Amino acid sequence: MAAKAELAQAGAKRMAFQREHEYVSPRGLFDNVEPKGSRRFLTAAVSAFHGRGYHATTTRDIATLAGSSPAGIYTYYATKADLLYEIALIGHQYILDETEAALLVTDDPIGRIAEIVRRSVTYHAEEHVLTRVVNRDFQALDVQRLATIMKMRRRISTIVRDEVRRGVELGIFEVDHLEGTTIAVLRLMDVASWYNERGPMSPDELAEVYVGLILRMLGAPAAASDQAGDGKTAVNG
Amino acid sequence: MAAKAELAQAGAKRMAFQREHEYVSPRGLFDNVEPKGSRRFLTAAVSAFHGRGYHATTTRDIATLAGSSPAGIYTYYATKADLLYEIALIGHQYILDETEAALLVTDDPIGRIAEIVRRSVTYHAEEHVLTRVVNRDFQALDVQRLATIMKMRRRISTIVRDEVRRGVELGIFEVDHLEGTTIAVLRLMDVASWYNERGPMSPDELAEVYVGLILRMLGAPAAASDQAGDGKTAVNG
DNA sequence: AGACTCGGCAAGCAAGCGCTTAGTAGATCA
DNA sequence: TGATCTACTAAGCGCTTGCTTGCCGAGTCT
Structure with a gap:
């Protein structure tokens, strides 16, 4: 027929x-x-x-x-919003887990920040399609679900802020304004909105550049980005 | 009745x-x-x-x-899109004018970058309502109008990139990766998405913090942010 | 005074939206 | 073989959307 x-x-x-x-x-x-x-x-x-x-x-x-x-x-x-919420939860849970896992690699603030930045940048670059959605559209969620997501985002901010502060207290970092600097670090780690997978830089290469930029921004010693390890060799080797 | x-x-x-x-x-x-x-x-x-x-x-x-x-x-x-387009044009034209005007203040790459950052951050902070709309929603424009806006954005990127490169060539900046660093500077200058006008920092204070962060990121000499002038005193004074 | 212009209005149209409903093909069981 | 369940579909409902239409009162000109 x-x-x-x-x-x-x-x-x-x-x-x-x-x-x-x-x-x-x-x-x-x-x-x-x-x-x-x-x-x-x-x-x-x-x-x-x-x-x-x-x-x-x-x-x-x-x-x-x-x-x-x-x-x-x-x-x-x-609802359509249910889809967005599940996507946002998955994306946020992953980077939260990654950020917490980075703390287990070492005690050193330089090593920890380096590891956080490395994991975050490679994630945002490799998963730039997902993270662009997650970081742009989560604001469309209703108040209650937005609050859940915001709580996860604040946990990541807190980890970074605490680590920066600890580095300052130990005399390793030198930072004028803790909050402004923390937000700067967080903004730099989200490379999703501009990363181009057909561009010249692999996620790993990009991550190393950004580890360097951020450590310098934090006032870490000049050789810090070399000492920070590359995430493949032993940290205390 | x-x-x-x-x-x-x-x-x-x-x-x-x-x-x-x-x-x-x-x-x-x-x-x-x-x-x-x-x-x-x-x-x-x-x-x-x-x-x-x-x-x-x-x-x-x-x-x-x-x-x-x-x-x-x-x-x-x-159309509704006409409204968005006029808003986007006004917002982009303003920051483009500001960025070009910053170049007239001095020849020194440190002074120029400082002035660009200062003008951009104060603008994004004071006009955070407008700039949040402009920088988030311009992507909703149709292809042709988007192209016009993108051209303006690229002119700003080019100014920043050229100034960073010039600083490197003059031995004032030290930068591993020009493109990645330029994007980092541009991302940091857009404080609209998180600036809170009821927070503790005025636009001017925030700008000075970010001038410091960015000059350090560019590998400028440690005392650079003091030498960069505060935009009120004479540059060659 | 009368004609005209212009900014704005009430009303409403066609299209597209998120979501619902009644029903069914196909796999899995007895 | 027939009963049951699950994942899915065709059809479409009620509503909202961007935008249009025909009209009008106030101001301005002749």
Whole structure:
């Protein structure tokens, strides 16, 4: 029947469009999300939000990228905002874990800041599609969910601020204004908004440049960025 | 008549709402916009975009803030995007003029960078409502208008990059990676996204902190930020 | 006074939005 | 083989959106 052929064609068109605009998390951040069937909607939403922003993205955009009908989303998510929230949680939880893990590498403030910056920059560069969405669109969340995300962001800020302060107290850093400097460090670590994966710098190279810039900004001794370790050799070697 | 009373009431409600959410440009950036009648729609749009973002703002939001009916906008602007474009042009033209003017103050790369940073930070802090809109929502523009804005942004980047390079060539700065460092400087100067006018720092104080941070990041001599002048005393005094 | 201009209004249109509903193909069980 | 469940679809509802239309009162000119 003509009707059936039309339907098959619509399905094929959806799948073609889907493959063209696929987002696959370089670090596999969505590989363990349950239920399994929801993953394609999450990654489709990341891709759609990345291109147009949350508010300009329609549920039909997301459904098309996920290769489903407009109603398919609602099998797993009650609202468009639920999708954004789960994405924001995953992205924020990951960088929070990374930041906390960086503290375990060493006690030295220089080594810790270097490790925090290194992990954050490589993450924001490799996952620039995800982190651009997370760091730009989280502000579209409703007040309660926004508060949860803000709490996670504040934990990261606190870790950085504490480490900078400790470095100052130990006479390793020299900082005029703690709060302004902390925010500067945090802003520099988020390279997602401008990082270009087809540009000349790999995430690792970029990270080393930014470790150097930030340590210098903190007034660390000139040779500090060499002493800070490269995250591959032993710290106390 | 009851109908007439209702209309008067609707008008009064509009005006009350308008005054509550007013945006007035601290630097008077909209004072010379023509035609005169369009100004209230521009500032209303800045206020509305600031609160919700471009895509989440409705033309009715803007009209209400401007104290007009939904149709009032279209006396001056054909589309919602036209409003955003004029706002983006005004904001970008101002900081571009400021950046170019900073070059006239001195020939010294340290003095020039200091002056650029000082002007940019005070502008982004004082006009944080406008600059937050301009720097966040300009990406919602259509391709052609976006290209015009991007060209202005690139001119600012070029000025900063050239000055950093010149400082390196003169042996005043010491920079590992020119492009990464230039972007870092540009990112740090935009304090709009986090500046809080009820916080402890005035725009001028914040600017001096950031002049210091950035000059240190560029590897300028330790005493550079003192030598850089404070923008009030004579440069060669 | 009468004609004209202009800023603004009430009303409303077409399109697109988020989301709902009723129903079904296909896998899994007995 | 038939019952049951799950993931999904076609269709569409109610509402909001950006924008248009036809109109009008106040000010300005002749």
